[in-house]
Amino acid sequence: MDEQYLQMFFDESDEYIQVLNENILALEQDPDDKDVINSIFRAAHSLKGMAATMGFDRLTSLTHKLENALDKIRNDELKLDTEMIDSLFAGLDLITSIVNDIKDSGEELTEVQDYVDELNEMIASHSGEVAVDSVISNTDNADVSVANDVVLDLSNDEKEEILDNKGETDYIYGVLVELEEDSMLKSVRAYMVLKTAAEVGYIVKSSPTRDEIENEDDDNIGREIKFVLISHLAAEELENELFDIIDVQDVKIDNVELDFSEVKKNKAEKSSSSKKSKSSSNKTNVEVSPTVRVDISKLDTLMNMVGELLINKTRLEGLKLEHDTYNDIIGQLDRVTMELHHVVMQIRMVPIGGIFNRFPRMIRDLSKELDKEVDLIIEGAETELDRSIIDELADPLVHLLRNAVDHGIEQKDVRKEKDKPVEGKILLKAYQKGSEILIEVEDDGKGLDGDKLAEKAIEKGITTREDVENMDEREKLHFVFAPGFSTTEEVSDVSGRGVGMDVVKSVVESLDGQIMIESEKDIGTRFTISLPLTLAITQALMVKIDDEIFAIPLNAISETLTITPDRLKQVRGQDVIVLRDKTIPIKEAARQLNLDVEYGKYKELDEIPVVIVKTGERLVGLVIDELLNQQEIVIKSLGKYLLNVEHISGATIVGDGDVALILDVRNIA
Amino acid sequence: MAKKVLVVDDASFMRMMIKNILQGTDYQVVAEAGNGREAVDMYSEHNPDLVTMDITMPDMDGIQAVKKILEIDPGANVIMCSAMGQQAMVIDAVEAGAKDFIVKPFKEDRVIGAIKKVFNE
Numbered sequence: 001m002d003e004q005y006l007q008m009f010f011d012e013s014d015e016y017i018q019v020l021n022e023n024i025l026a027l028e029q030d031p032d033d034k035d036v037i038n039s040i041f042r043a044a045h046s047l048k049g050m051a052a053t054m055g056f057d058r059l060t061s062l063t064h065k066l067e068n069a070l071d072k073i074r075n076d077e078l079k080l081d082t083e084m085i086d087s088l089f090a091g092l093d094l095i096t097s098i099v100n101d102i103k104d105s106g107e108e109l110t111e112v113q114d115y116v117d118e119l120n121e122m123i124a125s126h127s128g129e130v131a132v133d134s135v136i137s138n139t140d141n142a143d144v145s146v147a148n149d150v151v152l153d154l155s156n157d158e159k160e161e162i163l164d165n166k167g168e169t170d171y172i173y174g175v176l177v178e179l180e181e182d183s184m185l186k187s188v189r190a191y192m193v194l195k196t197a198a199e200v201g202y203i204v205k206s207s208p209t210r211d212e213i214e215n216e217d218d219d220n221i222g223r224e225i226k227f228v229l230i231s232h233l234a235a236e237e238l239e240n241e242l243f244d245i246i247d248v249q250d251v252k253i254d255n256v257e258l259d260f261s262e263v264k265k266n267k268a269e270k271s272s273s274s275k276k277s278k279s280s281s282n283k284t285n286v287e288v289s290p291t292v293r294v295d296i297s298k299l300d301t302l303m304n305m306v307g308e309l310l311i312n313k314t315r316l317e318g319l320k321l322e323h324d325t326y327n328d329i330i331g332q333l334d335r336v337t338m339e340l341h342h343v344v345m346q347i348r349m350v351p352i353g354g355i356f357n358r359f360p361r362m363i364r365d366l367s368k369e370l371d372k373e374v375d376l377i378i379e380g381a382e383t384e385l386d387r388s389i390i391d392e393l394a395d396p397l398v399h400l401l402r403n404a405v406d407h408g409i410e411q412k413d414v415r416k417e418k419d420k421p422v423e424g425k426i427l428l429k430a431y432q433k434g435s436e437i438l439i440e441v442e443d444d445g446k447g448l449d450g451d452k453l454a455e456k457a458i459e460k461g462i463t464t465r466e467d468v469e470n471m472d473e474r475e476k477l478h479f480v481f482a483p484g485f486s487t488t489e490e491v492s493d494v495s496g497r498g499v500g501m502d503v504v505k506s507v508v509e510s511l512d513g514q515i516m517i518e519s520e521k522d523i524g525t526r527f528t529i530s531l532p533l534t535l536a537i538t539q540a541l542m543v544k545i546d547d548e549i550f551a552i553p554l555n556a557i558s559e560t561l562t563i564t565p566d567r568l569k570q571v572r573g574q575d576v577i578v579l580r581d582k583t584i585p586i587k588e589a590a591r592q593l594n595l596d597v598e599y600g601k602y603k604e605l606d607e608i609p610v611v612i613v614k615t616g617e618r619l620v621g622l623v624i625d626e627l628l629n630q631q632e633i634v635i636k637s638l639g640k641y642l643l644n645v646e647h648i649s650g651a652t653i654v655g656d657g658d659v660a661l662i663l664d665v666r667n668i669a
Numbered sequence: 670m671a672k673k674v675l676v677v678d679d680a681s682f683m684r685m686m687i688k689n690i691l692q693g694t695d696y697q698v699v700a701e702a703g704n705g706r707e708a709v710d711m712y713s714e715h716n717p718d719l720v721t722m723d724i725t726m727p728d729m730d731g732i733q734a735v736k737k738i739l740e741i742d743p744g745a746n747v748i749m750c751s752a753m754g755q756q757a758m759v760i761d762a763v764e765a766g767a768k769d770f771i772v773k774p775f776k777e778d779r780v781i782g783a784i785k786k787v788f789n790e
Contacts, residue, residue: 008682045725046680049752052774053686067754184772187756192763218756246769246779246786293681 006102009054011293012046013099018357019043020092024085025360031080040088041070047095058108059098065116066091069123079126087122089361090115154228158204165202166230173201173231173238174254179223183247187213187221192245194227200241201231223249228256296387299348306337306344307537307634311653313337314631318656341537341632345386352430352439353381355394359401359428366405373412373423374405380430385437389511389531393439396504400441400527401426403501408445408525418522420444436555437533442526448519450476460484474617477517481505512553512649514666516617540633540652542660543611544626546595549660551633551652556665558612558619560627565603577610577621584612586621592647592668613665620668635662671697672788675715677708677734678723678750683773687721687750690777696784705729709737712745719784720747722767724758732762739766746787750775 023040027033044067051059066088072078094115101109154162162172177193179186191213197203206227213221231238235253242251313333319326356378367374385393409415409424416422427442450473457463457479468476479485483502508515513531532538532555540551541560567577568586575586591599602608602623610621633652638645649664674696678684681703688698700715702708706729712720720738724731731749738745749762749770759770769783 005682005685008685012680012682039727042679042725042727045752046683049773050680050682052752053683055774064753071754184753185751185756185759185770188751188759188763188770191756191760192769195763214757214760218754244786246783 005054009050010099010103012050013095016043016047017092017096017099018354020095021361022357024088024092025364027080027088028082028085028364031085034074037070037074041067041074044070056098056102056108058110058112059095059102061116062091062094062098062112065119066095069119072123078123081126084122084126087119091119154205158228162204162228162230165204167232170201170230170232171235172256173229173235174256175227175229175238175242176250176252177225177242177248178250178252179225180247180249181223183223185218186223187216187218189245189247190221190225193225193242193248196241196245197227197229197231197238200233200238201229204228204230294347299344299387303344303348303537306341309337310341310537310632310634314654315657345533345537348387349384350387350390351381352383352385352390352393352437353378355390355397356381356428356430358394359397362398363401363405363426366402367409370405371412372405372409374409375423375425376401377425377427378429379427383430383432383437385430385531386533392507392511393529393531396507396529397428397439397441399501399504401428404441404443404445404525408443408447410446414446420522432533433530437531439529439531440526441529442524444524447521447523448477448480448517448525449521450474450519453477453479457482457485474517477519480517481515509666537632537634539630540662541611541630542628542654543589543609543624544628545589545593545624546597547625549628549654549658550589550624551654551660551662552611552613552622552665553662554630556613556663558614560609560611562607562609564607565605568603568608579612579621582619584619584621586610586623587668588623589663592622594646613668615666615668620665622665622668633660633662671695672718673697673699673715674784675700675702675708675711675717675720677702677705677711677720677726677731679703679726680723683723683750686775687780690775690780691784694781705731705734705737708734709741712738713741716742718746719787720745721750721771722747722762723750724755724762725752732758732765735762735767736765748783748787 020040020043023036023043026036027040030036044063048060048063048067051063069078069084069088073080073084078084094110094112097110098108098112101107166172175197179189183189187208190208191210194203194206194210194213204227206225208216208221208225229238233241235255239251239253242248313330316333317330359378360376363374363376404426405424409426410418410420412422415424425444427440429440429442431438454463454468454471454476457476458465458468462479462482462485480501481504483500485500485502505515508529508531511531513529516528516530517525518528519525532553539554541554541557543550543552561579563577568575569578570576571583571585576583577586578584588599588602590597609624609627611624611627612619612621631654633654635650636652637650638648642648647664647668648661650662651659652662654660672695674691676684676687676698678687678701681701684701688701691698696719699717700711702711704726708720708722708731709729711717722731722735726734729737735747735749738747743766745766747762747767749759749767750773751759751770752773759767763770768787771780771783
């Protein structure tokens with residue numbers, strides 16, 4: 001199958017799977033919400049259509065089955081209880097699994113028959129009826145004589161009807177129309193045959209009847225349509241009209257001679273068949289603007305080019321020509337590039353809800369498995385983040401949430417003893433603060449015990465008792481991020497899946513973010529991940545250290561100040577300053593960077609330029625040589641060979657074309 | 670002259686399918702719509718010779734859209750795109766004035782055949 005189709009198939013399948021997931025969850029909350037059921041139905045239906053088109057038979061039959069069940073639920077023919085919801089989820093899992101099969105191997109490997117059987121039973125037991133889904137034998141008659149049985153069966157009333165409707169020049173025909181064997185939706189075809197006939201005449205009687213056509217299962221409509229028609233058309237003309245309908249394979253027309261003597265006496269009034277109209281009313285006024293799907297790599301390229309543009313703009317500005325037009329152009333260019341940057345960023349931004357949405361299901365399954373009651377509250381799903389960041393975030397969040405359910409929230413009886421509500425709460429919250437996005441995972445469970453963690457860390461040889469003695473609670477909590485540290489003795493199959501908290505931390509840091517913990521015994525634990533809005537372009541403060549230019553991202557800076565040497569104090573051999581009642585350690589940037597200069601010379605200066613940077617929750621004063629200016633920088637990676645240079649996160653090109661290194665202040669402490 | 674076609678389906682996958690089937694024929698897809706409401710707007714805007722109309726769509730379903738379109742233009746040529754199991758709705762649509770229907774999964778000759786029939790070609 002065409003690659004192009006397949007990609008689209010995957011994209012849309014994923015979307016529909018998401019829709020199914022969300023809505024089945026919603027359905028569990030409110031089983032009577034018809035809108036939700038309709039959404040589920042539509043998604044299953046669309047999936048079925050795509051799967052059938054691509055020739056994925058298992059997926060087709062699976063979604064078809066689900067659609068049937070949903071249709072019954074929609075029409076209140078099927079009771080919706082937990083068992084049924086579970087079954088819907090199971091079906092969704094199979095769909096997901098099949099789509100993944102196809103992604104991986106191009107083939108459907110997952111078996112669906114067991115599930116289909118189960119669902120059949122479920123439908124039977126929940127509706128009190130026997131599930132009729134097996135193929136119903138086609139009522140194919142081998143002898144296609146003529147429509148005579150319909151004609152022969154005419155009752156007196158029907159004969160009367162003929163008499164009433166027959167004009168002088170009209171003929172009476174017995175007609176048999178045979179549809180092609182592979183004709184689909186035979187009932188509709190039959191309907192069209194009758195409709196065409198009704199346009200050129202008057203149908204006295206038909207088999208199947210209109211009622212049967214409209215109300216019977218499609219499988220029960222055979223290939224033959226027989227009817228008695230009064231028409232002014234000649235047999236040949238009628239034949240042409242009928243053959244003109246798609247899927248009509250054969251048409252046989254007989255002239256019918258009738259004996260009207262019996263019925264001629266009576267005259268009765270007639271009522272013509274009343275039209276039946278079923279219309280589903282569904283009024284929602286949602287304006288949907290058209291969208292375009294774009295390969296993310298194209299956006300990356302676009303972002304890079306905007307970056308290049310920005311660099312060159314900065315260089316141009318650096319020329320500082322004395323010319324009116326020059327200034328004018330620079331001003332214009334500045335506006336345009338700003339706007340362009342903004343737009344490109346907007347395009348790359350997607351709501352974080354995209355990954356949040358899968359969590360309720362996960363929490364639901366997990367808490368069931370562990371026999372805990374957990375309420376997951378999601379806030380700020382609409383918060384937008386750069387697409388590339390969001391993709392990376394899913395795994396760390398899964399891990400944090402799993403941990404919260406597994407290790408954070410206590411068992412029901414334990415919670416009761418502690419006078420806590422039996423139902424535990426997990427809050428997943430995203431919001432923007434300045435140029436950062438904060439994501440919090442908070443539980444109201446048992447909390448982390450810093451001392452216990454420290455003991456464990458000592459046991460594992462991660463730290464020493466001496467070191468621990470000088471540590472505050474915050475630092476002890478951070479042991480959970482240490483490689484090789486696991487908080488439970490036995491690795492449960494829930495949280496201990498090889499991904500440790502150390503991986504969570506390193507993923508977050510690879511995204512230029514930070515992770516923090518707050519915890520209180522029996523109150524709960526909160527992990528806060530902070531991330532930059534976007535990775536590629538950011539505002540930075542340019543500083544000079546040892547005659548080199550460095551960039552410090554603004555989001556890491558608390559403030560800048562110039563201090564006189566007499567404000568420097570000493571605490572345990574460490575230079576500190578007291579700033580608004582806070583004691584802030586002072587570190588020399590050159591020393592942190594291991595630059596080859598003489599350290600400590602700053603103490604001889606009259607005025608010491610200091611940049612107060614945020615590292616985690618703490619502030620550190622960084623002594624630099626000179627504050628230069630603030631500008632937009634385009635972050636370039638140093639490449640994989642220079643990946644682990646301490647305190648350097650990347651490089652950028654400044655106005656004069658020189659390269660400036662970007663300081664990573666997170667681990668300066 | 671090439672006939673103008675408006676393709677309506679909430680799945681862009683399906684729209685692409687029909688577009689590709691019609692590629693190289695005398696039927697040219699001039700517009701696409703993802704739901705019934707859009708379809709009605711697009712119809713007024715592009716005045717196509719033919720509409721292929723999905724039934725199950727959010728916002729406004731295909732049946733309502735057919736009815737609206739036929740209100741605007743009683744001579745509109747609409748072909749319903751249906752799946753198995755939707756006979757009642759297709760019948761509704763045909764009753765409302767849809768000219769024909771095609772059934773998913775689409776077969777190229779069926780699609781072309783149905784369209785040709787509509788134009789008596």
